[in-house]
Amino acid sequence: MEKIRKIKRIIKECPCGKIIELRPKQYKRKKYCSTVCMYKYRYPNKGWIDTDGYRRISVNGKSIDEHKYIWVRHNQMPIPKGCCIHHINGNPLNNDIKNLILLPRGYHSSLHREIEKRRRLRI
Numbered sequence: 296m297e298k299i300r301k302i303k304r305i306i307k308e309c310p311c312g313k314i315i316e317l318r319p320k321q322y323k324r325k326k327y328c329s330t331v332c333m334y335k336y337r338y339p340n341k342g343w344i345d346t347d348g349y350r351r352i353s354v355n356g357k358s359i360d361e362h363k364y365i366w367v368r369h370n371q372m373p374i375p376k377g378c379c380i381h382h383i384n385g386n387p388l389n390n391d392i393k394n395l396i397l398l399p400r401g402y403h404s405s406l407h408r409e410i411e412k413r414r415r416l417r418i
């Protein structure tokens with residue numbers, strides 16, 4: 296314990312390979328460079344939250360957006376070209392099949408612009 300107090304910065308390596316500098320107080324708790332890495336490495340089977348806010352899972356060694364995977368498996372078909380899977384209730388972490396809907400890409404992005412506009416007006 297005394298040794299730790301004397302050192303000002305502690306260097307650790309995140310499993311992703313990034314070097315992280317920690318203050319002694321954080322030393323025991325912090326192991327990952329970001330929350331993305333924390334979910335990725337601590338709960339590899341439950342998936343992790345990507346920087347864009349979507350949950351990603353690993354399937355056969357490849358990472359894939361969980362909502363796309365669920366939709367494809369449920370409908371037994373690939374996502375048609377030019378289409379997106381949208382979260383009906385606006386929560387990108389609710390990947391219940393009932394919350395997912397297939398939308399044309401153009402309509403989907405204008406829908407998101409509209410949602411974003413309304414959110415900003417409320418502030």
Ligand SMILES: [Zn+2]
Nearest residue numbers: 309311328332
């Ligand atoms: Zn990392």
Ligand SMILES: [Zn+2]
Nearest residue numbers: 380381382403
């Ligand atoms: Zn959407």
